[in-house]
Amino acid sequence: xxxxxxxxxxxxxxxxxxxxxxxxxxxxxxxxxGKSIILGAIQLLMGARSSQQLLKDTTKKAIVExxxxxxxxxxxxxxxxxxxxxxxxxxxxxxxxxxxxxTFVNDSPVKxxxxxxxxxxxxxxxxxxxxxxxxxxxxxxxFIDAFLSNKQLLEDYNxxxxxxxxxxxxxxxxxxxxxxxxxxxxxxNFQLKELSDYPIENWDEDAINxxxxxxxxxxxxxxxxxxxxxxYNGDNGISVQLMQLQVSFNSLVANLPEITEFSNRVNAVxxxxxDLIEELNxxxxxxxxxxxxxxxxxxxxxxxxFLVKKFNVVDLNSLITKRIAIEEEFAQIGSLESxxxxxxxxxxxxxxxxxxxGELLMSNRVExxxxxxxxxxxVLSSISMAHADFKLELTKSVNIHSxxxxxxxxxxxxxxxxxxxxxxxxxxxGELSRIALAIKSITTQSKSIPVLIFDExxxxxxxxxxxxxxxxxxxxxxxxxxxNITHLPQVAAMGKVHFHVQKQDNGDGIETTINALGREDRIxxxxxxxxxxxxxxxxxxxALELLN
Numbered sequence: 004x005x006x007x008x009x010x011x012x013x014x015x016x017x018x019x020x021x022x023x024x025x026x027x028x029x030x031x032x033x034x035x036x037g038k039s040i041i042l043g044a045i046q047l048l049m050g051a052r053s054s055q056q057l058l059k060d061t062t063k064k065a066i067v068e069x070x071x072x073x074x075x076x077x078x079x080x081x082x083x084x085x086x087x088x089x090x091x092x093x094x095x096x097x098x099x100x101x102x103x104x105x106t107f108v109n110d111s112p113v114k115x116x117x118x119x120x121x122x123x124x125x126x127x128x129x130x131x132x133x134x135x136x137x138x139x140x141x142x143x144x145x146f147i148d149a150f151l152s153n154k155q156l157l158e159d160y161n162x163x164x165x166x167x168x169x170x171x172x173x174x175x176x177x178x179x180x181x182x183x184x185x186x187x188x189x190x191x192n193f194q195l196k197e198l199s200d201y202p203i204e205n206w207d208e209d210a211i212n213x214x215x216x217x218x219x220x221x222x223x224x225x226x227x228x229x230x231x232x233x234x235y236n237g238d239n240g241i242s243v244q245l246m247q248l249q250v251s252f253n254s255l256v257a258n259l260p261e262i263t264e265f266s267n268r269v270n271a272v273x274x275x276x277x278d279l280i281e282e283l284n285x286x287x288x289x290x291x292x293x294x295x296x297x298x299x300x301x302x303x304x305x306x307x308x309f310l311v312k313k314f315n316v317v318d319l320n321s322l323i324t325k326r327i328a329i330e331e332e333f334a335q336i337g338s339l340e341s342x343x344x345x346x347x348x349x350x351x352x353x354x355x356x357x358x359x360x361g362e363l364l365m366s367n368r369v370e371x372x373x374x375x376x377x378x379x380x381x382v383l384s385s386i387s388m389a390h391a392d393f394k395l396e397l398t399k400s401v402n403i404h405s406x407x408x409x410x411x412x413x414x415x416x417x418x419x420x421x422x423x424x425x426x427x428x429x430x431x432x433g434e435l436s437r438i439a440l441a442i443k444s445i446t447t448q449s450k451s452i453p454v455l456i457f458d459e460x461x462x463x464x465x466x467x468x469x470x471x472x473x474x475x476x477x478x479x480x481x482x483x484x485x486x487n488i489t490h491l492p493q494v495a496a497m498g499k500v501h502f503h504v505q506k507q508d509n510g511d512g513i514e515t516t517i518n519a520l521g522r523e524d525r526i527x528x529x530x531x532x533x534x535x536x537x538x539x540x541x542x543x544x545x546a547l548e549l550l551n
Contacts, residue, residue: 004484005126005454006091007070012059013098014040015515021502022519027480029495030488030517031528032504037515038488041504042128042458045069047096049126050119055102065098071125074453080124086111092125094118123452130458133439138427143413144406147395149446150371160360164405167353174346181339184332191333194314198326201306208307208319215300221292228289235280242280245273354403361408368409369397375445382441386471388434392416393441394423413442433463440472444479455479457487461494470549473497492532496549501525526550 008021015037032038047053048069058065071077071092078088087109095107106118113121136142148157217224235241252266307319316322372395379393396412414423415438429435440460447455461472473494479485480499489495501520506513520528526546534542 004072005069005486006072007068008041008044009066009068010041010044011067012063012065013044013067014057014059015506015513016040016044017059017514019515019517021517023484023486024500025480025484026499027477027497028484028486028500028502029498030486030502030504031490031495031532032517033506034490036504036506037517038504040515041517042130042456042488045126045456046128048094048118049122049128050115053096053098053102053104055098055100057098058100061100064100066095068093068095072453077124080121081108084108084113084117084121086113094121125452126454126456127452128456128458129439129443129460131460131462133443133460134435137435137439137442138413138425140404140406140411143411146413146442146446147368147371147375147411150375151367152370153367156360156364156367160357160364160407161405163353163356163360164403167350167357167403170346170350170353174343174350177339177343177346181336181343184336184339188333188336191329195326195329195333198310198314198322198329201310203310203319203323203326206303206307206319211300211303211307215297215304218293218297218300221290224287225289228283228287231280231283235276241276242273245269245276249273357403358408361403364407365397365399365409368407368411372397378445379441382444382475383437386437386441386475387468388417388437388441390418391434391438392420392423393438396423433468436461436463437468437472440475444475447479447483452483454484454486457485457489459488459490461487461489461491465491466493469493470497490532492529492546492549495532496529496546501528503528522550 004025005023007023009019010016011018021041030038030041043051043057044067047067055061071094073088073090073092077092081088081092089109093107093109095110097105097107099105106113106115108118108121151157233240237243249266249269252262252269256263256266307322310322311318314322314325316325376393376395380391383389383391383393392415394414394416396414398410400408400410413426415426415429416423417429417434426435426438429438443455443460457476461469464472469491470493473491474497476485476487476494477497487494487498495501502517503520503524504515504517506515508514518524526543529546529549530542533545
């Protein structure tokens, strides 16, 4: 149960602390007094988004803290989250002036997702959204599945459905990919065949260009080689002159021994020049121009340029890479076919599992229908709707869906039991509220959530009906803590504890406060709710009668 709620610097609240008790607690207050602020603080403890706009004083942080009595289920869940176990469970949210927030459970920081999971084990909040959700698939199946005798059936079906969705999605994506590739198949085959006609992997573009330059310039190369040889080996060429130079240096050394080093260097130059000319003549010889080879190389270069341009690449290496990519893409078509068969078989298997497990789930759901219908109708009768008849309808669905292989409808008949309508098509607000309460009252009997919060779920009803709704809420509170925000004095009078929210000007601005009412104050608040600001004896007596 929620034992204590502390709120600091939040919306219109400076600092309040509310001590709750078990059983049925009611919270009242005029419209705009701040009941929704209290509710908003509780929602923060359930993982609602925080905002800088929630700060009363934007220079300070806001703190919302809830202290809960722990139990075995909570301890087990805390252990799964690897959080400390204490006698009390303390949840704290802090909102900093910059808008960022921090969350703590028993003083250990946690993520919002963890808080949301934890809060689902502690509290359930029902407001006008409950009425709006009635009739939706999620509402219908959550309601009916709360009574399943074998919850494992639901887990088994969910596993089968998730796998069916997984392989169906993979199959459809692969099928789309295969379709696109098949459309390209002929084109890819044509490209591959065309490239296969050329031995491009044996071509070396740089070597081809070098050879072309050599053959194309053979005459000029021959001329240069002849000139070099003439300069070096002619009658008065460099080799002859170097030899004469060596003789002169050798003679000079005889008279000037100190220039031996210079003489050696001349000898070295002569040797180097001889080696250079010899290597040049070995590597490059004078050849006749080969026009046939030149034409072959020219044709080869034209082919390369043609293919490079046609396949929109920059060079021969890119063209080879392109062919490899085409080969791989073409090969993919074959491998996709085997993958498609595999995914199709797995999809079919899990679809059959959905059908098989869905049948068991459907049968288990139907087993409880008479009991559920009887309970809801009993509750409806207790809150002045004996003229109504609640009925469940389950039929085999055309399609498999996330909730099963059946279509579930929650139907209601009012005054005319031959005509049933889905509850979400029902137009009477007051009766919708009572139907929602009836459904919620029997659902809570099968749940272990310790705190149930209602936010003006009793909208649209009054008088004797309101009193009966109060009795119903009080009966629910025998099994769990019920906190009800209400505008009805008949419901408020049923509360074990009564808190009243007010908005007042404390001199520094408007502030929301909340106070636990003693008997006399409670009579006055109930009288005001009954008769407005002018509360006479009749209103007070009526309030006293409600309390008694």
